[in-house]
Amino acid sequence: MEGAMYSDTVMDHFKNPRNVGEIENPDGVGEVGNPVCGDIMKIFLKIENNVVVDAKFKTFGCGAAIASSSMATELVRGKTLEDAWQLSNKAVAEALDGLPPIKMHCSVLAEEGIHKAINDYRVKHGMEPWQETAPHAHDHSAHEHGDELTCGH
Amino acid sequence: MGEKRIIYMDHAATTYVKKDVVAAMRPYLTEQYGNPSSIYGIARESRRAVDVARAQVAQALNADLDEIYFTSGGSESDNWALKGVAWANRKRGNHIITTRIEHHAILHACQFLEREGFEVTYLPVDRYGLVDPVTLEAAITDKTILISIMYANNEIGTIEPIAELGAIARAHKVYFHTDAVQAIGNVPIDVKAQNIDMLSLSAHKFYGPKGVGALYIKKGVRIENLIHGGAQERKRRAGTENLAGIVGMGKAIEIATADIPGHNAKISAMRDRLTKTVLAEIPHTRLNGHPEKRLPGNFNISFEFIEGESMLLWLDDEGICASTGSACTSGSLEPSHVLLATGLPVEVSHGSLRLTLGDVNTEADVDTVLAVLPKVVIRLREMSPLYQKESAGRDGGCHV
Numbered sequence: 174m175e176g177a178m179y180s181d182t183v184m185d186h187f188k189n190p191r192n193v194g195e196i197e198n199p200d201g202v203g204e205v206g207n208p209v210c211g212d213i214m215k216i217f218l219k220i221e222n223n224v225v226v227d228a229k230f231k232t233f234g235c236g237a238a239i240a241s242s243s244m245a246t247e248l249v250r251g252k253t254l255e256d257a258w259q260l261s262n263k264a265v266a267e268a269l270d271g272l273p274p275i276k277m278h279c280s281v282l283a284e285e286g287i288h289k290a291i292n293d294y295r296v297k298h299g300m301e302p303w304q305e306t307a308p309h310a311h312d313h314s315a316h317e318h319g320d321e322l323t324c325g326h
Numbered sequence: 327m328g329e330k331r332i333i334y335m336d337h338a339a340t341t342y343v344k345k346d347v348v349a350a351m352r353p354y355l356t357e358q359y360g361n362p363s364s365i366y367g368i369a370r371e372s373r374r375a376v377d378v379a380r381a382q383v384a385q386a387l388n389a390d391l392d393e394i395y396f397t398s399g400g401s402e403s404d405n406w407a408l409k410g411v412a413w414a415n416r417k418r419g420n421h422i423i424t425t426r427i428e429h430h431a432i433l434h435a436c437q438f439l440e441r442e443g444f445e446v447t448y449l450p451v452d453r454y455g456l457v458d459p460v461t462l463e464a465a466i467t468d469k470t471i472l473i474s475i476m477y478a479n480n481e482i483g484t485i486e487p488i489a490e491l492g493a494i495a496r497a498h499k500v501y502f503h504t505d506a507v508q509a510i511g512n513v514p515i516d517v518k519a520q521n522i523d524m525l526s527l528s529a530h531k532f533y534g535p536k537g538v539g540a541l542y543i544k545k546g547v548r549i550e551n552l553i554h555g556g557a558q559e560r561k562r563r564a565g566t567e568n569l570a571g572i573v574g575m576g577k578a579i580e581i582a583t584a585d586i587p588g589h590n591a592k593i594s595a596m597r598d599r600l601t602k603t604v605l606a607e608i609p610h611t612r613l614n615g616h617p618e619k620r621l622p623g624n625f626n627i628s629f630e631f632i633e634g635e636s637m638l639l640w641l642d643d644e645g646i647c648a649s650t651g652s653a654c655t656s657g658s659l660e661p662s663h664v665l666l667a668t669g670l671p672v673e674v675s676h677g678s679l680r681l682t683l684g685d686v687n688t689e690a691d692v693d694t695v696l697a698v699l700p701k702v703v704i705r706l707r708e709m710s711p712l713y714q715k716e717s718a719g720r721d722g723g724c725h726v
Contacts, residue, residue, distance in 0.1 A: 184639075187636070187639060188639075188640075188643065190709065193708075193709045194709075204711065208672070208673030208676070208712060209672045209673055211633050211652060211661065211673075211676040212633070213710075213711055213712065214711075215711040230709075231709055231710060231711040232709060232710070232711070233631060233632065233633055233710040233711055233712050233713075234633050234636070235633050235635035235636055235652070236635055236636055236639045238633075239636060239709070
């Protein structure tokens with residue numbers, strides 16, 4: 174039922190996720206999401222000479238959340254921190270050949286996870302964290318119709 | 327690769343149509359297609375067929391013939407019962423009592439009536455999903471005109487003490503409706519003995535066709551029409567009868583209620599093996615619903631640290647058709663209102679899996695699910711950040 178709403182690329186990254194796991198002694202870690210909302214992503218980065226040399230993830234969530242984590246970690250590997258920071262949720266979703274509208278927040282989560290891991294690295298190294306230029310509040314609209322639950326990440 | 331065998335364990339969603347039911351319906355699609363309201367020969371045969379089906383449904387419920395009204399299904403029956411009684415009795419009062427675990431056909435109709443000025447009490451349930459008769463009685467006021475409590479829950483399978491709840495309604499002279507969509511064929515129903523004034527049912531839940539159902543309305547109940555038009559169904563429900571559908575429903579309910587104990591013994595034996603094995607072999611699991619007072623085919627278990635849609639996608643990959651209370655499949659991002667009403671934490675509700683067994687299932691299907699499911703759970707837990715936290719001792723960071 175749900176399978177039909179996902180692209181082949183999403184299903185491929187869901188069934189054969191790349192970069193699952195943890196990095197020992199990571200240089201940056203970012204955990205985003207909330208179990209109440211049904212998705213949590215934890216991104217681990219290994220950074221050498223300002224370049225992401227390894228990226229791994231652990232995710233609790235739906236098919237789109239797992240596929241977004243897999244794709245986002247693929248996309249930031251080998252990138253400079255500046256380039257990795259530029260990775261947008263739209264780029265993650267496009268690389269997955271699209272996500273259903275109600276699942277777009279999963280790609281937002283992936284972007285936020287990468288950002289949080291990069292800033293974790295920056296703060297640990299005495300640098301100012303980078304500011305989110307475009308807050309993603311609007312991308313959480315799918316979450317905002319709830320009555321008692323607020324799942325803005 | 328050949329087509330994988332489908333293991334259908336979603337009978338609470340819908341069922342296939344039994345061969346005998348299709349055979350009973352076929353003539354009324356081809357030769358005997360007359361409009362039951364016309365007077366010529368083939369129309370009289372249509373009229374007769376509708377009467378036979380009405381008798382079959384009435385007999386299954388221990389109702390009288392003229393207390394059965396054919397509808398388009400469970401949602402129409404629920405909407406008719408609620409809105410019809412509310413509109414016809416608003417001079418007597420504006421208070422309706424239902425529960426937090428009803429189907430959306432009830433809950434959303436209640437919300438509609440609230441916007442029209444009616445007041446609705448949504449009764450809580452205990453951790454098993456049971457409504458407390460004492461709580462029901464305490465909720466009745468002199469403005470209460472209707473109580474609607476489902477017979478058996480579609481998600482967790484809990485069977486409510488309907489006769490007892492109906493007796494309370496009757497003692498207070500309040501109409502009592504029950505959504506019995508999931509109960510037909512699984513529980514012996516007697517509307518007279520169980521003090522039921524109205525009852526909704528839907529054919530496709532008991533091996534009949536989709537798009538046809540019925541509302542039982544006890545003689546004397548004051549109820550407004552929902553569908554206006556022609557004089558069908560004794561001027562209570564307009565629209566040319568769904569002839570083949572009605573015939574199919576009659577045949578289906580006859581088959582479904584012929585041997586309820588025998589049917590239940592077979593289905594619940596498979597379900598019990600599934601439940602017991604999963605609970606014993608997979609840690610961090612919790613049975614949702616009542617251990618005994620539940621529908622024979624219903625399995626509903628929460629698997630901590632993982633999310634339901636991911637489970638469904640993997641099960642689907644193995645040909646297993648299942649369902650979840652996770653938000654991710656509801657289109658709403660909120661988990662099942664039923665699981666939340668039983669007090670299940672939101673994050674655990676996301677990891678619930680419902681399997682509903684029925685007549686197509688075999689012991690071999692149970693074996694397949696028992697071989698596949700543990701692997702799916704392990705695989706998803708291994709990539710879950712919550713599972714890691716749990717094995718390291720919960721640090722509380724993931725709870726909000």
